[in-house]
Amino acid sequence: xxxxxxxxxxxxxxxxxxxxxxxVEAVSPLRESLGIFLKNRPALVxxxxxxIILLALLYGTFFVTADPYEIVWAPMTPPFEEPDxxxxxxxYLGRDILAGLLTGGWPTLAVGAAAALLTVGIGxxxxxxxxxxxxxxxxxxxxxxEFFQVLPALLFAMVLVTLFSPSLATIAIAIGVxxxxxxxxxxxxxxxxxxxxxxVAAARSIGAKxxxxxxxxVLPNAxxxxxxxxxxxxxxxxxxxxxxxxxxxxxxNTMSWGLMIGQNRGYLLEAWWxxxxxxxxxxxxxxxxxxxxxxxxxxxxxxxxxx
Amino acid sequence: xxxxxxxxxxxxxxAPLAEQPLLEAVGLSVRFPxxxxxxxxxxxxxxxxxxxxFKVHAGRTxxxxxxxxxxxxxxxxxxxxxxEAYDGAVMFxxxxxxxxxxxxxxxxxxxxxxxxxxxxxxxxxxxxxxxxVREPLDLMDVGERKDRADRVKELFSLVGLRPDQMxxxxxxxxxxxxxxxxxxxxxxxxxxxIVCDEPVSALDVAIQAQVLNLxxxxxxxxxxxxxxxxxxxxxxxxxxxxxAVMYLGEIVEYADRPTLFAAPRHPYTAALLDAAPSLARRxxxxxxxxxxxxxxxxxxxxxxxxxxxxxxxPRAQPRCKDEKPMLRPLEGAKVACHFxxxx
Amino acid sequence: MDPLLSVRDLKxxxxxxxGRVTALAGISxxxxxxxxxxxxxxxxxxxxxxxxxxMGLIPNPPGHLTDGQIVFEGEDITRASPRRMRQLRGRxxxxxxxxxxxxLNPVFTAGDQIAEAIMLHQDVSKKEAWExxxxxxxxVGIPEPRRRAASYPHEMSGGMRQRVMIAMAISCRPxxxxxxxxxxxxxxxxxxxxxxxxxxxxxxxGVAIVMITHDMGAIAEMAxxxxxxxxxxxxxxxxxDDILDDPRHPYTSGLIGCxxxxGREAASAERLPPLAEIPGVVPPLHLLGAGCxxxxxxxxxxxxxxxxRPPLAPHGMAAQEFLGGHAVxxxxxxxxxxx
Numbered sequence: 001x002x003x004x005x006x007x008x009x010x011x012x013x014x015x016x017x018x019x020x021x022x023x024v025e026a027v028s029p030l031r032e033s034l035g036i037f038l039k040n041r042p043a044l045v046x047x048x049x050x051x052i053i054l055l056a057l058l059y060g061t062f063f064v065t066a067d068p069y070e071i072v073w074a075p076m077t078p079p080f081e082e083p084d085x086x087x088x089x090x091x092y093l094g095r096d097i098l099a100g101l102l103t104g105g106w107p108t109l110a111v112g113a114a115a116a117l118l119t120v121g122i123g124x125x126x127x128x129x130x131x132x133x134x135x136x137x138x139x140x141x142x143x144x145x146e147f148f149q150v151l152p153a154l155l156f157a158m159v160l161v162t163l164f165s166p167s168l169a170t171i172a173i174a175i176g177v178x179x180x181x182x183x184x185x186x187x188x189x190x191x192x193x194x195x196x197x198x199x200v201a202a203a204r205s206i207g208a209k210x211x212x213x214x215x216x217x218v219l220p221n222a223x224x225x226x227x228x229x230x231x232x233x234x235x236x237x238x239x240x241x242x243x244x245x246x247x248x249x250x251x252x253n254t255m256s257w258g259l260m261i262g263q264n265r266g267y268l269l270e271a272w273w274x275x276x277x278x279x280x281x282x283x284x285x286x287x288x289x290x291x292x293x294x295x296x297x298x299x300x301x302x303x304x305x306x307x
Numbered sequence: 308x309x310x311x312x313x314x315x316x317x318x319x320x321x322a323p324l325a326e327q328p329l330l331e332a333v334g335l336s337v338r339f340p341x342x343x344x345x346x347x348x349x350x351x352x353x354x355x356x357x358x359x360x361f362k363v364h365a366g367r368t369x370x371x372x373x374x375x376x377x378x379x380x381x382x383x384x385x386x387x388x389x390x391e392a393y394d395g396a397v398m399f400x401x402x403x404x405x406x407x408x409x410x411x412x413x414x415x416x417x418x419x420x421x422x423x424x425x426x427x428x429x430x431x432x433x434x435x436x437x438x439x440v441r442e443p444l445d446l447m448d449v450g451e452r453k454d455r456a457d458r459v460k461e462l463f464s465l466v467g468l469r470p471d472q473m474x475x476x477x478x479x480x481x482x483x484x485x486x487x488x489x490x491x492x493x494x495x496x497x498x499x500x501i502v503c504d505e506p507v508s509a510l511d512v513a514i515q516a517q518v519l520n521l522x523x524x525x526x527x528x529x530x531x532x533x534x535x536x537x538x539x540x541x542x543x544x545x546x547x548x549x550x551a552v553m554y555l556g557e558i559v560e561y562a563d564r565p566t567l568f569a570a571p572r573h574p575y576t577a578a579l580l581d582a583a584p585s586l587a588r589r590x591x592x593x594x595x596x597x598x599x600x601x602x603x604x605x606x607x608x609x610x611x612x613x614x615x616x617x618x619x620x621p622r623a624q625p626r627c628k629d630e631k632p633m634l635r636p637l638e639g640a641k642v643a644c645h646f647x648x649x650x
Numbered sequence: 651m652d653p654l655l656s657v658r659d660l661k662x663x664x665x666x667x668x669g670r671v672t673a674l675a676g677i678s679x680x681x682x683x684x685x686x687x688x689x690x691x692x693x694x695x696x697x698x699x700x701x702x703x704x705m706g707l708i709p710n711p712p713g714h715l716t717d718g719q720i721v722f723e724g725e726d727i728t729r730a731s732p733r734r735m736r737q738l739r740g741r742x743x744x745x746x747x748x749x750x751x752x753x754l755n756p757v758f759t760a761g762d763q764i765a766e767a768i769m770l771h772q773d774v775s776k777k778e779a780w781e782x783x784x785x786x787x788x789x790v791g792i793p794e795p796r797r798r799a800a801s802y803p804h805e806m807s808g809g810m811r812q813r814v815m816i817a818m819a820i821s822c823r824p825x826x827x828x829x830x831x832x833x834x835x836x837x838x839x840x841x842x843x844x845x846x847x848x849x850x851x852x853x854x855x856g857v858a859i860v861m862i863t864h865d866m867g868a869i870a871e872m873a874x875x876x877x878x879x880x881x882x883x884x885x886x887x888x889x890x891d892d893i894l895d896d897p898r899h900p901y902t903s904g905l906i907g908c909x910x911x912x913g914r915e916a917a918s919a920e921r922l923p924p925l926a927e928i929p930g931v932v933p934p935l936h937l938l939g940a941g942c943x944x945x946x947x948x949x950x951x952x953x954x955x956x957x958x959r960p961p962l963a964p965h966g967m968a969a970q971e972f973l974g975g976h977a978v979x980x981x982x983x984x985x986x987x988x989x
Contacts, residue, residue: 029432206416207443
């Protein structure tokens, strides 16, 4: 009964009596979460920032026609000095930084997204099998997970990238391979929790097979924290890519924000902008993504709903 | 009569069909592995259910009553194989459910359905309630596909819900209404047996009465058999025909309803009856309990050698601590006690 | 005799996503010294909020105590400072909760937690407080109290934890003990022991008990007087025997009628008749209209019930004139009495 006091909406939300009540509109849990998300101001700010970045990347190259790989002006021209040729200045080779930012965004985001997908894919598969079946399956998979978890992530990714020549794909794979254990553990914990709920036993009692129970019953209910984690993983993967590029392990043939930082870092003391501007772009993107991730977390977490 | 005098006789294939129970559990035992203390230690087991025998007859209700830790829910779940038993047999219309392969078991589930205890976790929150009630029809391929929508509508009105509520999600219903949805889902495949695992314990009394009356009406209408799990003797007395009282994984008393409630034989049954609050026991009349049981049930991890109830029993003698009493017939009931109460 | 604790026209509102809803719509109750007042009702009727209000523990936000008084020994505690409330809580008014597992701190021993409660309100040394804690554990019937004082909550059974809670609650000899569904989480044989213990303690220390419950059986066994609550209002109030034997409100008689009978009396060979039902469910608080909140479920409903809310009145009198009497908020009951 004490929960009534601390959580009155629960009692207040009881629908009208079956016999006399008006027809009620169906509200799916997902739509309810969306409604909460749309009321979350920081999350909306994050969404707006990300939308602006995406729009700029989509349409920016119509206005900035310079080739990011071509020398357009004197090296290390500061921003706004030559607005007609290089609005945000040039790098150590004299390439247009604005053009670099606009073209380099896609590879950066793509690596982030691909790495996050890979992370979540491996993580969910391992975590789901481990949490659902338990026993020796769980023991085996968790030992493997622990092995990957104790590897120094950056070092291991560096080894992978150096072994298989740095390309966007290798970088994404390297990031995915080192960061899935966390998702796997999260998935496993959710599966362990949900597995014990009565609707899973109910599904079994009406003749559902394991595959259906895993993918149709447990997984959809385990998704909310996984979506949050996946969102945040995109941010982490972007930082990771930047880190690898900074260490000179980026793909030298593809312009990316990380690569811009990596190639210009030696000249930081002479020219701050070739490093700072892509850094700012990365910061804004990751910041927006984590605001969205937090917003999703609040939206999915029923305990915070009454606030 | 709901049971014979030979609990260990096992299912007799020779018995005429009319005498054959719908469901019969013989020596049903369930144990759960405990975490090992060290990699080299032997694994410990928690013996949740220990050699339980019972019968559910067609059209009747067997109540299994006991307190937490008595193994009553585990017993029921093992009977329909939602928990795996490690020993014993569960004969459903003469076939052993425990020996069925996955496909045979899936088919068998058409005939044995379950209503769960917690209306807040027994329905998948992401599915519309109409889909929840329809799912068993699709999964077990019951009836023609085109008729299923009508069947779902019919089920909704059977349990007292409006068909226009089918598109809603579980969280839009109250506890009592959710339990009705659970009942509709269990009824969908026209089962012969429904296991009711504390179906009303999470509900307010007024709603509890509605659901209990509904369950009994449906039983009359469809000739259902119930295996009814409850901790509440009042509920059990209302809905059950036969009753098994469980204590620490064993049946300590087994009788039909009039026999059990007119004269409980096991001191534990008497204690349960004595402890249950009743409108007749008034503070104003200075009500106090004579010979109330003391303490809590012992842990199923280290069971005593003798009678499991001996430590709390007001009638316990030295013999009770040394020698385990077996379930034996006593004037129309069966009781596991060296010193049963007078009838 | 003056009441020890008086609630007058207490109104509590909560902010929800349906806007502000009234959880308590002006309730009045009196707790006499040494008696047990039972507050009974279904989930969401406001009984737990009443208990929290008496402790000054309405969570704010989202709760707001908007009107009324709670007078304890002449002092309106709705106006008391947080400091004063902390002083009263635990010393003069204490509470035991439904779930003894979560209301005890898992990282301290039972003895530590009781001693802590004692030292909060009394000027005693740690050692004296510990000795007192052991004594209290003995009083609440825990075997080997000295050994058990050093146990952690997870090492105890549910019944034992509730005994520890009770020991803590009575450690400063409070005048009022509020028990919010103290046995709901416990098995029935353990519940019986806790009820026995509570009656025992009342006799020994003369403490007044406010017992919040949904169980009419518990009311019969524990309460001297009863307040029946529905949708944030007291709808019937009186001596326990009067309420149980002669319920005047259709809701109260419904609640009593829907309990399955138990024991020898009901041990007929025939099948028992269907239970009395109260149709429908409790209306959501944000949808309450001007009339009687029970009207939609009531077998005796009348046009007037939907228009006009019946006041809580003892057969033709104002409720406060008739303290301790039998009061009911129902137009139909009034008609019946007039006839």
